[in-house]
Amino acid sequence: MSSQEQFQRDRTSGGGDAPVDPPEAVQGQINTQNVDSILDEIDGVLESNAEEFVKNFVQKGGQ
Amino acid sequence: MLRVQRVMGSETEFGLSQPGNPRANPMRDSARVVDAYAGPRGLRSSQNFWDFATESPLADARGFFMNIADADSSQLTHIPQDDVEAQYLANVVTENGARYYVDHAHPEYSSPEVLTPRDVVTFDRAGDLVALASVRALEMSGEPVNLYKNNTDSKGSSYGTHENYLVDRGVDFDDIAAGLIPFFVSRQVLCGSGRVGIGREGELAGYQISSRADFFEAEVGLETTLRRPIVNTRDEPHADPAKYRRLHIIIGDATMAEPATFVRFGSTSLVLGLIEAGLAPRIGLADALASLQTVSHDLSLSAQLPLTDGSTMTALEIQETYYAACIAHADPEDADTAEVLAEWRRFLDGLADDPRSLADSIDWVAKWVLLEHYRSREGIDWDHPKLALIDVQYHDVRPEKGLFHKLERAGRIRRMTTDAEVEAAVTGAPDGTRAFLRSVAVNQLGEDLVAASWDSLVLNAGDFGIVRLPMREPLKGTRQLLAERVAGIESAEALLQALGVDRLTVKND
Numbered sequence: 001m002s003s004q005e006q007f008q009r010d011r012t013s014g015g016g017d018a019p020v021d022p023p024e025a026v027q028g029q030i031n032t033q034n035v036d037s038i039l040d041e042i043d044g045v046l047e048s049n050a051e052e053f054v055k056n057f058v059q060k061g062g063q
Numbered sequence: 064m065l066r067v068q069r070v071m072g073s074e075t076e077f078g079l080s081q082p083g084n085p086r087a088n089p090m091r092d093s094a095r096v097v098d099a100y101a102g103p104r105g106l107r108s109s110q111n112f113w114d115f116a117t118e119s120p121l122a123d124a125r126g127f128f129m130n131i132a133d134a135d136s137s138q139l140t141h142i143p144q145d146d147v148e149a150q151y152l153a154n155v156v157t158e159n160g161a162r163y164y165v166d167h168a169h170p171e172y173s174s175p176e177v178l179t180p181r182d183v184v185t186f187d188r189a190g191d192l193v194a195l196a197s198v199r200a201l202e203m204s205g206e207p208v209n210l211y212k213n214n215t216d217s218k219g220s221s222y223g224t225h226e227n228y229l230v231d232r233g234v235d236f237d238d239i240a241a242g243l244i245p246f247f248v249s250r251q252v253l254c255g256s257g258r259v260g261i262g263r264e265g266e267l268a269g270y271q272i273s274s275r276a277d278f279f280e281a282e283v284g285l286e287t288t289l290r291r292p293i294v295n296t297r298d299e300p301h302a303d304p305a306k307y308r309r310l311h312i313i314i315g316d317a318t319m320a321e322p323a324t325f326v327r328f329g330s331t332s333l334v335l336g337l338i339e340a341g342l343a344p345r346i347g348l349a350d351a352l353a354s355l356q357t358v359s360h361d362l363s364l365s366a367q368l369p370l371t372d373g374s375t376m377t378a379l380e381i382q383e384t385y386y387a388a389c390i391a392h393a394d395p396e397d398a399d400t401a402e403v404l405a406e407w408r409r410f411l412d413g414l415a416d417d418p419r420s421l422a423d424s425i426d427w428v429a430k431w432v433l434l435e436h437y438r439s440r441e442g443i444d445w446d447h448p449k450l451a452l453i454d455v456q457y458h459d460v461r462p463e464k465g466l467f468h469k470l471e472r473a474g475r476i477r478r479m480t481t482d483a484e485v486e487a488a489v490t491g492a493p494d495g496t497r498a499f500l501r502s503v504a505v506n507q508l509g510e511d512l513v514a515a516s517w518d519s520l521v522l523n524a525g526d527f528g529i530v531r532l533p534m535r536e537p538l539k540g541t542r543q544l545l546a547e548r549v550a551g552i553e554s555a556e557a558l559l560q561a562l563g564v565d566r567l568t569v570k571n572d
Contacts, residue, residue, distance in 0.1 A: 038473055039436055042453075045464055050452040056085035057455055059215075060168035062076045062222025063287040063313060 064394035065336040067329050067403050068178050070229035070302075070496060070537045073187040075317055076169040076222040077194055078211035078458070089168035090152075092208050096170040097153035097163055099200035100193055106155050106505070113154040113164065114516035116531070117301070123285050124236045124298040124308065156505050156515045158490040159186065160498030163193055167288070169222050170197070170210070175498030176227075176517075176537055179399050180329035182493050184321050185480050189488035191319075194460045212317045213458035214274040215258065217265040217451065221278040223287065224317040228310045228332060229302065229537060231339050239310065239335075240283050240294045242343035246334050246385055247293050247314050248355045249378035251276065252364060253410050254327035256316035257427030259434065259445065259454040261360060268445035269360075270434065272427045274316045276359035282351050287313050293351060301517035303535040310335070319458065319467040321479040322424040326410055329403030333389040342392055344384045347371035362431070364414060379415055386411060423477050429470060430457050492542065500540030503549050504558070511555035522555035527567045530559065 047053040079096065081087035101108040154164040160175035172190030177183055194210045201207050215221045230239065251273040258274045261267035271277075284292035293314055300309045312331070318324040337343040348354050349369040357366045358378045367375035376384075386407055393400050413421040422432040434450050443449060459465035462472065470476050492502035497518075504512045504520050513529060514521040520532040534540055548561040559567065 038470065038475065039440065041473070042433070042466055042469055045456075045466075045469065046449075047452055047456060050448040054448045054451040054455070056083075057078075057080055057216050058085060058218055059078050059220045059222060060089050061220040061288060062167045062169045063225065 064397075065333055065340070065389060065392045065400065066394050066397045067180060067332050067336075067400045068397075069332045069335065070176050070178060071180075071183055071328055071332060072174045072176050072227045073183055073190070073324075073328070074171060074173045074223070074225040074227070075187070075190055075194075075212060076166055076171045076224070077460070078213050078216065078222065078455075079169065080209050080211070081206055082209060084206070087206065087208075090165065092206075093165040093168060093170045094153040095201060095204075095206070096194075096197040096208055096210065097155055097165060099204075100157075100163060100197045101153070101155045103200060104158070106157065108153045108155045110152045110154055112156070112514050113162070114514040114519050114521050114531070117516055117518055119299045120297060122298040124296040156501060157193065158502060158506055159189060159488055160492040160502040160505070161186070161190065161193070162517075163190075167222075170194070175493055175501070176496040177493040177498075178495040180325050180332065180403055181399065181479065182495075183328045184324045185484055185488045186493055187324055188321070188480060188485045191460050192485060192489050195462075198461060209464075210460045211455060211458040212319060212460055213455065214256065214317055215278070217258065217260045217454070219264045221263075221275060221291075223275075223313050224315050225287075226312040226315055226328065226331065228312065228335055229300075230308045230310050230335055232300075232304070232306050232308050234308070234339050236296070236308075238341075238343075239338055241345070242334065242338035243294055244282060244351050245344070245346040245348055245381050246331070247312075248348060248351055248358060248368070249381040249385075250327070250330065251316070251355075251359055251427075252378050252382065252414055253330065253407070254316065254318050254323045254425065255359065255427040256318055256323075256458075257430040257454070259450050265451075270362065270431060270445060271359045272362065273355075273359040275314060276355050279314065279352060279355055287311075293355065302537050307537070316426070317458065318426055320424055320426050320429060320471075320476050322406060322410075322477050323426055325479060326403070326406050330385070330389075330407050333393065333400070333403065334385055337385075337388055337392065340392065342388060344388050346376065346381060346384065362418075364418065379411065382411055423475060426457075426467070429467070429476060430454065433457070433466065433470070494543070495538070495541055497534045497537050497540035499542040500534060500545060500549075503545070503552070507549070507552055508555055508558065509553070511558075522558070524555045524559055524567065527556070527559075530555070530567065532559070532562075532564075 079092055098108050152165050157163050162173040172193055174186040177186055198210055255272035256274045258271050261269045261271055263277050279291045281290050281292040283294045285296045295311045295313045297311045300307045347370055349371050354368040364379055369375055390404055418428050419432055422428045457466040462468040492499040511523045513523050518534045522530045524530045552558050
């Protein structure tokens with residue numbers, strides 16, 4: 001028996017062979033207009049001294 | 064029939080920085096981060112609170128143990144560190160059953176065990192809120208610390224985002240490795256988080272798909288901090304070792320975009336189902352490591368990867384082969400499975416058509432599009448520090464500073480969860496796994512909970528003394544099984560009674 005079968009839970013059917021429609025949250029309206037407006041907003045929050053910030057962002061290695 | 068449900072979890076090691084103090088001790092700051100979360104919530108934080116008795120980081124899935132003398136000290140995760148810094152180590156089990164602790168020189172959130180890719184998304188993201196709460200708590204201190212959900216400083220260091228999947232112990236490990244390697248070499252196009260700079264130290268200017276690819280040096284191996292392997296062999300099941308293997312995947316990037324996290328875990332769980340059923344495609348890459356880096360460095364997604372039979376495939380063709388095998392054997396009635404297949408399909412179509420169409424779903428694309436807008440607007444090259452800054456700041460966990468969060472709030476990144484769902488997941492355990500019992504112990508037992516781990520609780524049971532309660536079955540101890548029985552319980556003795564433990568005897572030997 002595969003793990004999938006062991007781990008199966010009762011779910012309401014998604015309805016036949018057709019892929020289930022993504023819920024509304026996934027289908028949400030994506031705003032691809034006004035690139036400049038988002039760049040302006042990001043300009044406003046970028047750390048002010050890029051060179052200094054990047055130089056100081058030093059990490060120790062992890063896993 | 065393949066279904067996507069499986070015991071799974073995510074681990075995130077956060078990058079950290081103390082603004083204006085690059086020489087700050089990262090181990091001390093990691094402990095401050097963890098303690099800053101635990102303190103106000105009344106959660107205990109100490110090295111001793113984690114029950115290390117069941118851990119075995121040197122057990123190799125290929126059937127042997129690494130000699131402790133041959134191990135790098137960073138591999139000895141089961142021994143409380145005895146160096147001077149050990150006093151700073153912190154270990155917390157959070158209200159939702161996750162672990163929040165210091166791993167090497169980074170704070171790490173390890174999500175509670177969940178069963179569905181949607182729950183991975185929710186509980187992984189709950190960890191981002193945990194990290195944010197730490198940052199907020201330290202903002203008022205004299206030494207604030209910022210956290211970044213990323214994987215490299217592009218100066219030679221990398222730190223991990225790991226995935227855990229419970230698999231059937233009966234499957235031969237060599238089959239798991241053979242089935243996974245071509246999948247992981249190509250999977251980065253679905254869920255890479257992108258990186259400015261090529262090479263471990265970003266020696267070459269440019270942009271690449273994966274944050275981690277340049278840090279891998281082996282196909283299969285036990286290590287996670289050096290000689291990193293595409294398939295990690297750590298055999299530490301945190302469950303009944305006769306039945307289960309916990310596959311510890313170290314090759315993924317930290318994904319911020321929810322659809323990317325969803326497809327990362329969902330597609331991998333389905334491919335593991337193929338492997339368990341003996342149905343995985345057999346694709347032999349002539350040089351998997353070289354191909355891993357080739358794919359990461361190829362923004363055109365057209366690189367031909369040499370196979371052992373002399374032919375070639377692109378990363379997308381490899382992905383299509385795995386997708387076709389999954390959909391051929393998937394249970395069409397299962398809603399979770401159908402949703403993963405639909406998103407995986409959408410990603411493959413978008414990547415083949417124009418990757419930029421997925422700027423609302425995949426981090427490497429979202430970041431790439433943002434960086435290209437900056438490059439063209441300001442006429443700067445890939446080695447400009449502003450682009451390196453954007454690369455890091457994309458991952459800042461603060462909504463007012465993190466560029467991912469700015470994009471998402473502006474409606475430019477698709478979202479699968481709601482704020483309310485993620486907030487609930489910070490304090491509540493997921494459905495379907497033993498994380499519920501761990502969560503009950505943390506939230507209800509107070510001082511009676513002496514220590515905890517993934518597969519044990521150590522309880523102070525009054526007259527019966529200290530009792531270790533094993534939790535070797537990840538699918539037991541669930542909300543469904545226990546919620547009514549443990550409601551209102553406030554002592555270890557009452558919990559043991561509720562669980563039907565009635566044979567405890569006192570031994571005075």
